[in-house]
Amino acid sequence: xxxxxxxxxxxxxxxxxxxxxxxxxxxxxxxxxxxxxxxxxxxxxxxxxxxxxxxxxxxxxxxxxxxxxxxxxxxxxxxxxxxxxxxxxxxxxxxxxxxxxx
Amino acid sequence: xxxxxxxxxxxxxxxxxxxxxxxxxxxxxxxxxxxxxxxxxxxxxxxxxxxxxxxxxxxxxxxxxxxxxxxxxxxxxxxxxxxxxxxxxxxxxxxxxxxxxxxxxxxxxxxxxxxxxxxxxxxxxxxxxxxxxxxxxxxxxxxxxxxxxxxxxxxxxxxxxxxxxxxxxxxxxxxxxxxx
Numbered sequence: 001x002x003x004x005x006x007x008x009x010x011x012x013x014x015x016x017x018x019x020x021x022x023x024x025x026x027x028x029x030x031x032x033x034x035x036x037x038x039x040x041x042x043x044x045x046x047x048x049x050x051x052x053x054x055x056x057x058x059x060x061x062x063x064x065x066x067x068x069x070x071x072x073x074x075x076x077x078x079x080x081x082x083x084x085x086x087x088x089x090x091x092x093x094x095x096x097x098x099x100x101x102x
Numbered sequence: 103x104x105x106x107x108x109x110x111x112x113x114x115x116x117x118x119x120x121x122x123x124x125x126x127x128x129x130x131x132x133x134x135x136x137x138x139x140x141x142x143x144x145x146x147x148x149x150x151x152x153x154x155x156x157x158x159x160x161x162x163x164x165x166x167x168x169x170x171x172x173x174x175x176x177x178x179x180x181x182x183x184x185x186x187x188x189x190x191x192x193x194x195x196x197x198x199x200x201x202x203x204x205x206x207x208x209x210x211x212x213x214x215x216x217x218x219x220x221x222x223x224x225x226x227x228x229x230x231x232x233x234x235x236x237x238x239x240x241x242x243x244x245x246x247x248x249x250x251x252x253x254x255x256x257x258x259x260x261x262x263x264x265x266x267x268x269x270x271x272x273x274x275x276x277x278x279x280x281x282x
Contacts, residue, residue, distance in 0.1 A: 017103040024113050032120045036127055043182040045128055045255050052124065056117045063113065064106055 009066060016070025024059040031055020129257040132183040141174040141248045141264035143191075146224060150238055152276045157232075164238035166231035166272060168193070168207065169224055172248060174264060176218040179252065187212045188251040189220075191227075195244040197237025205231055207246075240274045 012020060035051030103109050147169040155163035176187060190209040196202055207227035212218065231238075238244075247267045252260050 011104045020109060021103060021112070024109075025116060028113075028117055028120055032124055036124055039128070039182060040131065043180075045182045048124055048128070049121075052117070052121060056113070059113060060110070064109055066106075 012066050012070040013072075013074050015073040016066075020063040020070055024063045027059040027062065028052075028055050031058070125256045128183050128255060132181055132254070133257060135181070137179050137250075137252055137260060137262045138265055139174060139176060139178055141172070141266040143246050143248060143266065143268040144171040145169070145246070145268055145270050146171065148270055148272060149277050150272050152236065152239075155232055158234065160235065162236070164233040164236050166193075166233070166238050166244075167227070168231065168246075168270070169226055170208075170246065170268075171223045172220060172225065173222070174220045174248065176212060176220060176250075179250075180214060180218060183254045183256060185214055185253045185255055188253065189248060190250070191246060191248050193231065193244055193246050195237075195241055197233065197235060197241065199235050199237060203234065203237075205229075207231055238272050239276065241272045244270050244272065246270065 031051055031054060035048040035055070038051060039045055039048030103112060145168060147167070149167040151165045151167070152162050153165050154161065155165075170191070172191070179187065188209065188211055191207045193205045193207055194203065207229055208225060209228065212220075245267050246269075247263055249261060249263045252262060
């Protein structure tokens with residue numbers, strides 16, 4: 001069963017990472033502002049914490065799994081120098097998967 | 103940010119920083135508030151005895167008995183940064199041997215969500231009103247005040263005195279204990 005999990009790709013390309021970071025920072029900041037104003041209105045700090053936690057959960061759902069929108073700009077690798085003709089015709093995504101770049 | 107764990111780490115750390123900033127904001131909105139309310143204290147019975155005091159250096163000390171009524175509305179003090187109030191009733195007086203004496207007679211904890219209208223009648227003191235010596239008899243000016251300690255969610259814990267006090271006088275003679 002674990003081999004099925006390992007084969008699910010979990011990485012994103014660079015533009016996707018930037019988008020994911022902007023998304024979660026935006027969601028958490030917006031939920032923090034809403035939570036602060038609502039907590040100040042009902043005079044209960046507990047509501048501020050609950051709204052923040054809801055924002056945290058939403059941004060977890062939006063950015064932790066590798067949705068396809070984060071993988072629209074894959075790295076363009078140089079074509080491999082062919083040792084023998086026709087052997088290294090891999091797709092660019094596959095060669096990116098094999099090389100673990102951070 | 104390439105792996106799920108790295109994204110989760112970044113997200114969680116950002117959330118904690120934002121939460122800390124919100125808590126600071128909660129503190130700032132209530133830091134300069136005046137937390138004093140008017141308090142009404144009445145005294146119904148005052149008695150004094152001269153008994154053996156095993157905690158002091160002398161054989162017999164004055165022991166006072168005060169029965170009082172307290173009423174106050176604590177609702178304006180509670181806001182989103184107050185967790186509970188610790189109320190205590192203090193008796194303050196001066197004697198020939200000591201210039202300032204302060205004795206706590208009674209205390210109460212009022213949690214957020216409890217009834218905030220304090221209206222207690224005929225309350226006996228919780229703690230012994232011992233004097234350091236024999237200075238309570240015929241003491242003309244004993245002042246009772248109600249103070250409280252505000253316990254916040256975030257920030258400083260102020261000690262606030264309620265506005266309103268009650269002065270009382272102790273009688274000239276001791277009461278002897280009755281035997282039944």
